[in-house]
Every structure is written in structure tokens, then in C-alpha cells.
Amino acid sequence: MKNKARSGRTALMSAAARAAHLLVDEAPAIFTDPLARTFLGEQAEELLHYHRAYGGHPVLAGARTTAVARSRYTEDRLAELTGRGVDQYVILGAGLDSFAYRSEQAGRVRVFEVDEPAAQRWKRALLAETGTEAPPSVSFVPVDFEEESDGSLTDRLVQAGFAPDRPALVGWLGVTMYLTPEAIRRTLAAVGGFAPGTELIAEHLLPAGLRDEAGQAYAEAVMAAAAEQGEPWRTLLGTEEMDALLTGQGLRPVEYVRQRDTVAPAEWERTDALRPFELSVLARAVVPER
Template sequence: MVNNGQQRHGQPSRTALMAAAARAAHLLVDDAPTILADTVALALLADQADELLGYHRSHGVHPVLAGARTTAVTRGRYTEDRLAALAARGVDQYVILGAGLDSFAYRSELADRVRVFEVDQPSTQEWKRALLASTATPVPSSTALVPVDFEQASARSLTELLVGAGFDPARPALVGCLGVTMYLGPDAIGRILAAVAGFAPGTELVVEHLLPAGLCDEAGRAYAAAVMAAAAEHGEPWRTFLDIEQMDALLSAHGLRPVEYVRQREAVDPALWERTDALRPFELSVLARASVPRR
């Protein structure tokens, strides 16, 4: 997550906490079928768990809280399903840009088969390391926490930091970039895309981008209005909105081949939308999937 210089030293961003709370709350307040079973998110909330989960328990049907859960679990499920498909073909590297309090490496059996690189702001990484130590949760030997300031890092320095942590840019990887681009300016987004384009052919990128208000539905606009204000209040304003044509042009300009654009409804199996709870897909963001072509 991006802190824009206002994140407290040694603390995670507020948006990282809210995303983890949404994933944890999905298992506590929503009905079956489960979209994403994040069994570690609760522990990562530490002493803020009661407060953050209390909102979901008491007001779980509220459109903003239900929307937060919908967004967090659908994008996570789509990306982890892509990783499973790629791992079955031999891909064994997973780069999580803006990892925040992501828990994949600490809960998924698939993590035993891939090398995981969690990339985020130094202060968030510092807090997460301390949290994992305080809860006696070991960082697996196959997982590296890589501190990076996305606003300052060049494409080359981002790659060099990953390589320094054990990443092999000559072998394909899956790169996930969820809940990140809205907090960055276009130059920083371009540098990330350029770095990924320099990885091995066959590498895939899943990057989430927020739609401009005119392309959101009523639920998406209401959610954006509420969450955007809260994020700005905590020093993490939403800065970038892209329609599909703009994202397509951005990916192509930086050497990536667009593959598909997936909205919330399409991100998971249709059977998962046969629900009796408050989770409903809405038009807010798109998951763009792109690949590194053969040179």
C-alpha cells in the first residue's frame, strides 16, 4: 500500500488493515459459498481485530462493508486461481506488489511450491515483520519481504531489489498488483509495468485499476465516494482512474500484451454468486491480465 509520506513509522497503512479485515470478516459474517478462505487475516489484525471486525459483525450488510468484502475476496480469488493455473505449468515465482497484510505465503498449500516476494512500503514491511515475530509466525524460507517505495523506485531498481531478494527475472512469474494503482501517479504505474515487461516471457501480470466514476454503476459510485473520502483522510488519496482503453494502451506502451479484462462478476465461478448474504458484484474496478510476450 502507498502512504504518500503520511503513514506512521512502523505501522501498516489504514487501507492495508481494512483489506485484511474484509478478508477475515468474509469467513465470519458471510454465508456459504466461501469465495476466499483467508484463515490468517484475523491474526494479522492483532490488537485492532476487535474494532475492525466489530464493524462487519454489527453492520455487515452495509453497502460499504459488504462492498469491501466483495472487492477483497474476488480479486484475491481470481489472482490465486491464476497462480494455481500457472504453477501447474511450472511457474514457481509469485510477486505481490503492494502486499500489505497479504497472507498467501502463510496459509496456502500452493506457497510450498512457489517462491513468494512480498513487495511494499518499508514502514508496512517493518510492521509486518514485527507482527509475525510477536505472534511466533515464521516467515517461510520460500518467502521474501522486499521494501520498496513505488513512487521513488525506477523500473531498474525495482527489478534489482527483487533480484537481491532471490527473484530470477529469467524465469516466468505471476505478478499481482491489487489495490495499488489508484494510489499512484501515472509515472509510477508506468515504471512498475516497465519492470514487469522486463521479466521472462510467459510472466503474467494481474493488475487492478479503478474505473472513472462515469463507468461505475450506482453501487460502485456510492462505494467510491465513501471509501475515497476515508482513504484521503488517512493520507492515502485515490489518484488514478483508468478505463479499459486507457489501461490497454498503458500496458501495450510498456511492452506487455493485454490478455483479458475481468470485472467482479466475471472474476470468480458464477456459482459463487448464488448467495443469501449481502455480497453482490458491482462496477468499481477491473482486473487486467497481461503477459510478457516472447521477444
């Protein structure tokens, strides 16, 4: 099935990177997503062929590194928070995220998948085609980040069963670079209004001057391809700019996590092509007590 949503190609590339990690890279895996290949549908063989044949290419290896590092960090953090009683997980720009359908943690949290309406229709059709059952713990929340007004994200989440008076983890991976600054601000303002103790993990891409050589080469290749496919990078943020955005919307920054810091240093001692590089940062912030 072909995706008609703007975010479809990006979602497919991310899922292909997660799937290929288990096929191309050495064990132990940094992140294990056994459903990623299933979620590629009829395009699985085509997309995975490139990783199998050219897995050492910097762009393909970089895509795998980015996808598995950010997912590992976020789900590790979710596991820690659920151990403390947090039982809500909001995935902004969920794409082909498979957490709700494969993780043992999924039974302990209510999962809210937020994405463009067309992207969600595509994903739900794909779930049906692949015989993947959506558990009762997952809710689909259709939102166009560019079109939503202030407060409407929260309203839509509440309509789907989200409890705004209880803390949550909010994951926002692989999305902000495709949005305008105003759409990012509105979304952060909504999260800043969630219950105290809520955590946000938001990935943002660094501007050219803050990337290393590998990050710059990756960006030059991928940015052009993304623009050609109708998904241009719109917003690149340094940590100081992200810090100002977060604090301006009621969030308290806790840390900015580079790729190399998403896992223990020993896990980067590898003989495959995965290497951390300076392209993106995971900003972790909390909603403080009011």
C-alpha cells in the first residue's frame, strides 16, 4: 500500500533503518524492533535491499545510527518512568512506531499515537493488512501540527482518553525539522500545560555550524533528497535556541543528549558501520511544579 501522507516516506525510511539494524549490524543490537520489517509492508524487500547491499554507506549507516539511538534512549527512559508509576505515553508524529504492538511495557501504559490524519489512515490500513492487532491500550489522535490552533492538541488528546492531571512521557522524534517554528512553539506550549512531572524527549537537528564532518555530509545528502520528496527541512535548532523555546513554553530543560550519550560507551565499540555523529540532539525537559 502506498502512503498518501506527506510524512510517509520519512516513516518508511525510519522503519527500514530499524529493521535493517537487525539484519546488517552486529549483535548485540542497540535497539530491537521486530515489527519494523512487517510495518514496511509490500516495500520491505526493496527498502531493506539497499541496507543489505550498501550497509556501510555513510547515509544508510547514519540513518540506522540515528533511528536506533533515539528509540533506545526514549524507550529506556519510558521504562524508568513506568517503574515510577507513569502510565501515559504520547508519541508525537508516531509514523510507523511499533511500541504499542510489540513491547512488554505497552501493557503498563496507555499509548497515544499522534499524527497527520492521512498518515494514521495509512498506518491503520497497514495494521489490518499485516494482521497486526491494535491493543486496547493504544489510541489514535489525528493532528496536523501546522494546522492546529493553541490548545487543540490537548483537547484532542483528552477526547482520546488522555488524563491531563497525570504525568506522561511525550516522545517527539524525527519531526521538528519538518515543522515551522510556530508549529513547534504551539506543540511545546501544549506539552508545557500537561501535569507536573511530565517529561518530553524532543529530537532537533543542529544547524550546519554545529555539526561535525560526518553530520554535515549526512545532512547535505539527506536534506536535498527530503526536499525533492516534498518533505523539506524547515527548522534547525542549536541547544541554546531549543532551550529558549522550551523555557518559553513552561518546560524546564534537564539535559541535551548527543547520539554518543544515548547508550553506554561500550556499546559504540563496534566492528560494524554504526558510529555516533553530530547531527541531532535529544532535548529532555520536564513540566515543573506550578
